Amino acid sequence: MWYYVYVLKSQKDGKFYTGYxxxxxxxxxxxxxGEVSSTKDRRPLVLxxxxxxxxxxxxxxxxxxxxTHHGKMFLGNRLKSYLTG
Structure with a gap:
């Protein structure tokens, strides 16, 4: 069975949510x-x-x-072209 780690970006406030x-x-x-309390007020969300x-x-x-700080740096480098448009 697979498990997934994922990152969502709120189009409302521009912040990220990480979960599995x-x-x-x-x-x-x-x-x-809107069924997840930690993100329901931050919709719409993009995977x-x-x-x-x-x-x-x-x-x-x-x-x-x-x-973590290093994990956020990893994501920033991994998604550099997406995040900079």
Whole structure:
């Protein structure tokens, strides 16, 4: 079974949300429909990045890393052309 680490960007405030899930499509629909309390007031949201992991432990570790300063720098470099337009 795959687990996914994902990053959403709020088109309302321009901020990012990082999370993980077993079902990326369902989780994105939940965010889009306002069913997730941490993002419901920040809609609309765009899925800008995701990674697949082979187990939940790897996904949670990757999620925690992407929320650190170095993880945010990694994402900034990885998405440089997207973020700069």
């Amino acid at each position: 899930t077993k079902d990326l499509k369902l989780r994105f629909e939940q965010h889009t429909n 800008i990045y995701f990674e697949g992991c082979l187990n939940q432990q790897d996904a949670t570790h990757r999620e925690k890393y992407l929320k």
